[in-house]
Each structure stands twice: as C-alpha cells, then as structure tokens.
Amino acid sequence: MEQMKINRIRQGTVIDHIGAGKALAVFHLLGLKNDQTTSVTMAIRVPSRRMRIKDILKIENRYLDPTETAMIALIAPQATINIITNYTLEKKERVKLPTHLEGLLRCENPNCITTALREPVQGKFTVIGDSPLRIQCDYCLTIIATEEVERLFLRKI
Amino acid sequence: MGKGLITLRDYSRKEIEEILSLARVMARDQRTGTDIAKGKILAALFFEPSTRTRLSFETAMLRLGGKVIGFSSSEGTSVGKGETLADTVRTVSQYADLLVIRHPREGAAQLAAEFSSLPVINAGDGSGNHPTQTLLDLYTMIDHLKDLEGKEIALVGDLRYGRTTHSLAPALALFGVKLILVSPQELRIKNEIKVELDKHGVKLRETEDITEALDADVLYITRIQKERFPDAAEYAKVAGSYRIDRQLLGKRTPLIMHPLPRVDEIAADVDDLVTAVYFEQAGNGVPVRMALIVRALGLGG
Ligand SMILES: [Zn+2]
Numbered sequence: 297m298e299q300m301k302i303n304r305i306r307q308g309t310v311i312d313h314i315g316a317g318k319a320l321a322v323f324h325l326l327g328l329k330n331d332q333t334t335s336v337t338m339a340i341r342v343p344s345r346r347m348r349i350k351d352i353l354k355i356e357n358r359y360l361d362p363t364e365t366a367m368i369a370l371i372a373p374q375a376t377i378n379i380i381t382n383y384t385l386e387k388k389e390r391v392k393l394p395t396h397l398e399g400l401l402r403c404e405n406p407n408c409i410t411t412a413l414r415e416p417v418q419g420k421f422t423v424i425g426d427s428p429l430r431i432q433c434d435y436c437l438t439i440i441a442t443e444e445v446e447r448l449f450l451r452k453i
Numbered sequence: 454m455g456k457g458l459i460t461l462r463d464y465s466r467k468e469i470e471e472i473l474s475l476a477r478v479m480a481r482d483q484r485t486g487t488d489i490a491k492g493k494i495l496a497a498l499f500f501e502p503s504t505r506t507r508l509s510f511e512t513a514m515l516r517l518g519g520k521v522i523g524f525s526s527s528e529g530t531s532v533g534k535g536e537t538l539a540d541t542v543r544t545v546s547q548y549a550d551l552l553v554i555r556h557p558r559e560g561a562a563q564l565a566a567e568f569s570s571l572p573v574i575n576a577g578d579g580s581g582n583h584p585t586q587t588l589l590d591l592y593t594m595i596d597h598l599k600d601l602e603g604k605e606i607a608l609v610g611d612l613r614y615g616r617t618t619h620s621l622a623p624a625l626a627l628f629g630v631k632l633i634l635v636s637p638q639e640l641r642i643k644n645e646i647k648v649e650l651d652k653h654g655v656k657l658r659e660t661e662d663i664t665e666a667l668d669a670d671v672l673y674i675t676r677i678q679k680e681r682f683p684d685a686a687e688y689a690k691v692a693g694s695y696r697i698d699r700q701l702l703g704k705r706t707p708l709i710m711h712p713l714p715r716v717d718e719i720a721a722d723v724d725d726l727v728t729a730v731y732f733e734q735a736g737n738g739v740p741v742r743m744a745l746i747v748r749a750l751g752l753g754g
Contacts, residue, residue, distance in 0.1 A: 407558050408579075409556070409558040409560040409563070409579075412537075412538070414535075414537050415537050415538060416537065417539070432645075435560025435564060436558075436559030436560040436581055437559070437560075437645060438645070439644070439645050
C-alpha cells in the first residue's frame with residue numbers, strides 16, 4: 297500500500313494527489329515554512345494508480361480554509377483534501393477551482409493599471425477555464441494560461 | 454444615480470440598441486441644444502491627449518446645457534507629480550457629477566469606477582476598450598445599412614494594437630454580421646478577442662489581402678502605426694498595401710469608415726464618394742455621447 301510508506305497522522309489534513317513535484321509549492325503556499333506548531337510529512341514522486349506518480353502532504357493539527365483550498369486548486373487541480381480525526385478519514389473532497397481570484401496574483405500585462413506604481417489595487421481575475429487552467433484579468437482582460445499562473449504564483453511565495 | 458460605461462463586453466444587443474435609440478433622439482435636437490443637464494458638471498480626465506474624443510464629449514455636454522472641467526494631458530497636473538489614479542478620481546469625484554476618463558493603461562476606467570462615487574464613462578484605456586467609439590461606429594453603420602444582420606464588415610489595418618477594433622469586433626458579433634479581418638501577419642487580431650468572437654459564434658475570415666475584402670458592405674479602415682515595425686522601409690511597404698483609393702475600389706461602393714485621425718491609409722480622392730462617411734461618423738460621436746451623458750446622469754430622455 298502506497299499510503300504506508302509515510303506516517304499516518306492522528307489528526308489534521310492529508311493533501312493527496314498533488315501533481316509530482318508540486319508538494320513543495322503547496323507547502324510554501326500554506327505558509328507552513330513559518331508555522332512552527334505543525335509537523336509536516338511530505339512525499340514526493342510516489343506511485344499512484346490515478347496519476348502514475350504524485351506528491352502527498354500530511355499536516356498534523358492543521359485544517360484548511362476555503363481560500364487555501366482554492367489556492368491549492370490552482371497549483372494542484374487534481375488534489376484531494378482528506379480530513380483525519382483519530383487516525384480515520386472523516387471527510388474527503390476534491391479541490392475546486394474558485395471562480396474568482398483576488399489578491400493572489402499580479403497581472404502580467406505591464407500596461408495593466410493594476411501594475412502601475414502605487415495604485416491601491418490588487419490583482420483580480422476571473423477563472424475562465426479549468427483544464428487547462430485559464431484566468432482573465434478583470435481590469436485589462438489579459439488571459440493567463442496554466443504555466444503562467446504557476447510561474448506568477450511561485451514567484452510570489 | 455445613472456449608469457456609467459466601462460466596457461460593452463457584458464452588454465446585450467438590446468442594451469446597446471437602447472443607447473443607440475436614445476442617441477437618435479439626441480441627434481434630433483443636437484443643433485438647437487437643450488438644457489436638461491443644466492447645472493451639471495462633467496469632469497474630463499484625459500491622461501493622454503485625444504483631440505476628437507475630448508472635443509466631442511465637451512460638445513455633447515455643452516449641447517445638453519451642462520459644463521465641463523478637466524485636463525487634456527497629465528503634464529502639469531497632480532498626476533504629473535505622481536498622484537495615483539485612485540486619488541485623482543476620489544478628489545475629482547468631490548467636484549463634478551460625472552467622470553469621463555481617457556488613460557494610456559488598460560483597465561484604468563474600471564479602476565476609476567471602483568474609486569469614484571460618480572458614474573464613469575470610459576473614453577479609451579490603453580489598447581483595451583473604447584466603448585463610446587464602438588457605439589458611434591455602430592450608430593453610423595446602422596444609420597446607413599438599417600439592419601446589420603448578415604452584412605459583411607471588413608476591419609482593416611492594425612487589428613492587434615488598435616483599441617478601436619478590439620472594442621468594435623465583439624460588439625459587431627452581437628449584431629449577426631460576418632467579419633472579414635484584414636491585416637498584415639504581424640498585426641493580426643489578438644487571441645483574446647478571437648476567443649470572444651468564437652464565443653458569439655460569429656462567421657469570420659482572416660486575410661492579409663485587402664482585395665479579398667472589397668466586396669464587403671463596410672470597409673472599416675484603421676491606421677497602421679510606424680512604431681509597430683522594425684524599420685521604415687518595412688512599414689512603408691506594409692502600410693502601402695492597405696491603402697484605399699478610387700482605383701482600388703473601382704465601381705464598388707462599400708461604406709467606408711475610419712475612426713480618424715487618418716494619415717494616408719485612405720486617399721483624398723475617396724473623400725468625395727457618398728459612401729465615404731468618416732467625417733459624418735466622427736460627428737455621430739456627439740449624439741452618442743449626449744445619450745451616454747444623459748444616461749449616466751440619470752436624466753431620463
Ligand atoms: Zn491586467
């Protein structure tokens with residue numbers, strides 16, 4: 297059993313079916329680097345029936361809010377979130393792409409008003425496609441595709 | 454409070470037609486003038502110069518009996534000193550009843566609308582939207598062709614950077630036209646816009662050859678700018694091949710439109726044709742903008 301390769305957790309969250317090599321990004325995205333109170337187990341490139349290979353992140357005593365789940369969907373659209381209580385699976389759900397993103401990314405169009413110096417606005421995007429992921433800036437209407445989203449995202453964290 | 458206009462992208466054909474029919478009402482008493490906007494002040498914030506758009510907005514407000522304040526370039530203003538657009542907009546909102554904004558960056562009008570307590574009309578932002586131009590273009594086409602359903606409209610020139618066609622093409626798609634997109638390879642329409650056109654299911658054909666578009670009902674010509682080309686010789690060659698003159702047109706009489714200013718993409722010998730309507734088109738900017746002001750100020754009409 298693939299699950300046995302890494303420790304089970306007593307309670308917390310297991311993020312499964314993360315695309316291979318993306319677990320570290322999810323780790324940073326959740327701010328786990330600076331969170332001294334949780335212990336985290338990360339598995340990278342483990343075999344998976346559904347995905348061939350995948351990453352897994354197990355986080356003790358930590359639960360995700362909807363914004364965090366939405367952010368994970370951007371980087372790992374196939375991920376499942378498993379809530380563990382007392383070593384047993386209490387709830388399991390696929391991440392869902394949000395319809396709207398606010399403040400997470402900055403537009404990549406250098407002539408977009410949101411990238412102007414000191415304007416008090418954050419990037420706002422509408423998700424217009426999920427596979428492949430495509431988002432559109434609410435201001436300048438520039439469309440950003442998957443790889444770009446990831447690049448912009450990782451640059452931030 | 455009335456309704457501003459940032460983009461036509463989320464407008465239905467019906468909403469657009471309502472504005473156009475209000476514009477037709479405005480056209481009737483355009484010359485005699487009215488005073489329905491008496492006591493109202495329009496603030497024209499032009500962060501980049503645009504003679505035609507600014508003068509036509511000013512004319513529209515004056516014809517309605519209102520007054521205009523504003524600036525026509527950011528030089529010498531607080532903006533030149535580094536003030537943010539958000540701050541300028543919040544300040545001017547304290548003075549006027551309506552904001553009209555022209556800005557070199559895409560999305561500026563949207564941002565202005567978020568920070569303003571007043572209705573905002575977008576008079577062009579970056580290479581993004583230019584909805585008032587689109588409305589006057591539609592007004593002119595419908596004025597001459599009555600129904601646009603099934604008509605062939607050729608958009609010619611710089612379809613990549615020109616904001617006019619970015620705004621116009623998707624709006625035309627709502628009216629059931631067939632589009633011919635005529636441009637040099639390097640100035641083809643952006644993918645974003647094509648995605649939008651596909652969404653509307655519009656019939657379209659792309660070509661680099663202007664002669665393939667001469668039988669269209671409308672030739673909408675736009676300027677090809679020198680800056681888009683690496684060298685002057687290349688520019689001259691490309692621009693020359695999209696030049697419209699009497700000889701090229703032969704006996705054909707498509708409606709010939711241009712957002713102006715033109716340089717030499719339409720020869721002067723075309724001006725006398727009854728179907729060369731570009732000056733009339735510019736003139737239609739007044740009733741259309743009158744309609745938008747009336748609507749934005751919630752004056753009925
Ligand atoms: Zn943008």
